[in-house]
Amino acid sequence: MKRLLVTGASGFMGSRVVDFYGGKYEIWAPGHGELDITKESQVLKKLQHWRPDYVVHCAAISDIGQCEREPERSWAINVEGAVNMAKAAGEVGAKCLLCSSDQVYAGSSVKGPHQEREKVCPGNLYGREKLAAEERCMEVNPDSVSLRLSWMYDSRTLQQGEHSDFLRTLLAKLKTQETLRYSPNDIRGITDVNQVAENLEAAFTLEGGVYNFGAPGSKSMYHMVYSFFERFGWDKQRLEKDQESYGEKPRDLTMSQAKLNGGGIYFADTQERLEAVLTDLSW
Numbered sequence: 437m438k439r440l441l442v443t444g445a446s447g448f449m450g451s452r453v454v455d456f457y458g459g460k461y462e463i464w465a466p467g468h469g470e471l472d473i474t475k476e477s478q479v480l481k482k483l484q485h486w487r488p489d490y491v492v493h494c495a496a497i498s499d500i501g502q503c504e505r506e507p508e509r510s511w512a513i514n515v516e517g518a519v520n521m522a523k524a525a526g527e528v529g530a531k532c533l534l535c536s537s538d539q540v541y542a543g544s545s546v547k548g549p550h551q552e553r554e555k556v557c558p559g560n561l562y563g564r565e566k567l568a569a570e571e572r573c574m575e576v577n578p579d580s581v582s583l584r585l586s587w588m589y590d591s592r593t594l595q596q597g598e599h600s601d602f603l604r605t606l607l608a609k610l611k612t613q614e615t616l617r618y619s620p621n622d623i624r625g626i627t628d629v630n631q632v633a634e635n636l637e638a639a640f641t642l643e644g645g646v647y648n649f650g651a652p653g654s655k656s657m658y659h660m661v662y663s664f665f666e667r668f669g670w671d672k673q674r675l676e677k678d679q680e681s682y683g684e685k686p687r688d689l690t691m692s693q694a695k696l697n698g699g700g701i702y703f704a705d706t707q708e709r710l711e712a713v714l715t716d717l718s719w
């Protein structure tokens with residue numbers, strides 16, 4: 437059995453990666469206490485000892501607001517931690533997949549779908565950290581693969597300590613009397629985390645570099661949610677346009693699939709997949 441090291445396995449994505457590949461790979465999923473990614477020599481020593489064939493590096497400060505509130509800590513984890521993992525993986529000959537983000541495109545004035553080779557312009561510290569991590573990981577380990585993930589969701593019940601996501605927030609709000617507000621100025625892909633987990637194995641064979649790794653999409657958040665209201669017969673009075681968010685500077689985070697498809701990896705369309713997941717849920 438090949439050996440797979442998953443960091444951040446107590447988190448949203450890492451836990452699904454472990455669930456998905458357990459049984460097929462020998463997995464080591466150390467907690468933060470067992471492997472602190474900010475400690476360069478500890479990381480190297482532990483990887484030299486366990487000798488993984490593959491590393492899926494999910495550990496991070498994934499909350500954009502928390503990065504702004506704790507800039508030094510988040511830089512240490514999101515940049516230095518990623519570099520430590522990429523470097524150590526390179527030294528032990530393990531293929532290293534790193535989680536980057538579509539937030540690297542957030543300040544761009546170029547319309548999507550964005551391409552990996554574009555000059556990117558992150559709109560916040562989290563995005564700048566992810567971009568710095570991509571660049572520095574490539575320097576220390578040119579065979580490493582940085583995956584620009586989009587916002588991810590799952591339909592399973594929220595676990596204790598787990599952050600919520602687009603789908604589960606939508607479902608929770610639908611159960612209340614609250615008005616739902618989404619921006620018509622925010623266009624992005626949103627990806628089923630289970631499809632991300634499933635596609636990682638194919639990503640083990642990608643050449644080193646940066647890849648968009650999320651579902652295609654073309655609708656604004658408002659227009660997509662509106663389509664669900666129509667499709668499922670929900671009360672449209674409860675849905676409002678949030679004109680303030682991104683009103684002055686519309687945002688388009690959609691990502692081109694061309695490079696990824698060239699590597700034989702495909703994601704389902706954002707709206708189609710969400711519609712299918714919503715259809716499968718028992719109401």
Ligand SMILES: NC(=O)c1ccc[n+]([C@@H]2O[C@H](COP(=O)([O-])OP(=O)(O)OC[C@H]3O[C@@H](n4cnc5c(N)ncnc54)[C@H](OP(=O)(O)O)[C@@H]3O)[C@@H](O)[C@H]2O)c1
Pocket residue numbers: 443444445446447448449450467468469471472473474493494495496497498499513517535536537538585586587588589599
């Ligand atoms: N979720 C999304 O929609 C999304 C979208 C785009 C990109 N991403 C990226 O995808 C990756 C996974 O995201 P996620 O949502 O699964 O993150 P998450 O749920 O916030 O989990 C983060 C994990 O990182 C661990 N961690 C933090 N600091 C650490 C350290 N110094 N050493 C070792 N482990 C540490 C945490 O463990 P403790 O709790 O024990 O500290 C936790 O297990 C991240 O790189 C994120 O930036 C996520």
